[in-house]
Amino acid sequence: MSENLTEQTLVEFLDALSSSAPAPGGGSVSALAGALGAALVSMVCNLTLGKKKYADVQQDITDLVERSEALRGELTGLLQADVEAYMGVSIAYRMPKDTDEQKSARSAAIQEALKKATVVPMQIAEACCRVLDLCTPAAEKGNVYAVSDAGVAALMAEAALRSAALNVIININAIKDQDFADQMRAKLNGLLENKSELKDQIYDLVIEKL
Amino acid sequence: MSENLTEQTLVEFLDALSSSAPAPGGGSVSALAGALGAALVSMVCNLTLGKKKYADVQQDITDLVERSEALRGELTGLLQADVEAYMGVSIAYRMPKDTDEQKSARSAAIQEALKKATVVPMQIAEACCRVLDLCTPAAEKGNVYAVSDAGVAALMAEAALRSAALNVIININAIKDQDFADQMRAKLNGLLENKSELKDQIYDLVIEKL
Secondary structure, eight states: OOSGGSSSHHHHHHHHSSSSSSSHHHHHHHHHHHHHHHHHHHHHHHHHTTTGGGGGHHHHHHHHHHHHHHHHHHHHHHHHHHHHHHHHHHHHTTSOOSSHHHHHHHHHHHHHHHHHHHHHHHHHHHHHHHHHHHEEEHHHHHGGGHHHHHHHHHHHHHHHHHHHHHOOOHHHHHHOOOHHHHHHHHHHHHHHHHHHHHHHHHHHHHHHHO | OOOOGGHHHHHHHHHHSSSSSSOOHHHHHHHHHHHHHHHHHHHHTTTTTOOOGGGGHHHHHHHHHHHHHHHHHHHHHHHHHHHHHHHHHHHTSSSSSSHHHHHHHHHHHHHHHHHHHHHHHHHHHHHHHHHHHHHHHHHHHSSSGGHHHHHHHHHHHHHHHHHHHHHHHHHHHHOOOOHHHHHHHHHHHHTTTTTTHHHHHHHHHHHOOO
């Protein structure tokens, strides 16, 4: 797949997603939802910068939008990386398995590809956690007129985190290197911890300010 | 805004979202996230249709994909409708208010536009509830190989529902017709009821099948 998915139109992406083609799938959607969350944090910042009413927080908001824009760029890149990692697994599974030597090479290639296909959604999960962390200052300090957008950003970031987690778990379950699998499981559990509660806190804060 | 947003590329849409332009915003994101959920249900179905292992559920899956595709189309249309409803409010606020007659006409136009801008996210919320309802049979009966995609669909549909709800609430809060506002609030509360729990049930079912 040489075409970059992020250059597809929304309609084309939705069409490709709904088809039986192996990619894009849930992994790409997790990266996209995270990027949508990051973009909404940036929007809240851009509606706050230069406004007299928010003079006291201009430096905070400048720092915030720098971080949200970096995360948006990272997640947009991870959308494509996830598709490529997934294709890598597909290609490894299609390797010949007629001789013992071929079987052994194929098995090693599958395991290597699965590790890569675990690391990419883990990177998506990490980036989504960082987007979620930005939603609290966006809701607290950003233009109150756009506070619902900070709330939508938090909902997207948390759903994206849990979506990425599902994609980490599928691949972990097929990995034979138990040290690697245990390490990934521990890392994922750390990322997920308290994130659902944080999302609910931001949602409640937004409802209060609406 | 004559250009249809769904014909923008993902990168263009994310750029427009992150800018200080009034639209697209959280409302469009809620419709898009709902459409992503519907597309993933369709994907699960398309990976199940024609597979011998799933011979017993072919008719169920045929019915399911018909419903998910209809909802995907509806939510794609609502993405654009939400932007247009939002622009309607913007235009009404910019009406002249120099004379009493102008003030009265402007106020009536604002109220009318706000009602429309409440009804569209309510339609998004309703469609997202229906997408979420399709995720249970998708996870239960669909190709187990794609069960994580049914999980991502549920996460997207529920986050999209709550995002749409935030956009309903903002507009309700500015509406003077209390009967209309109360009716909308009651309808919204009915839609939200038990949906977070349903999403968690689907997530647990998916984790079990991974």
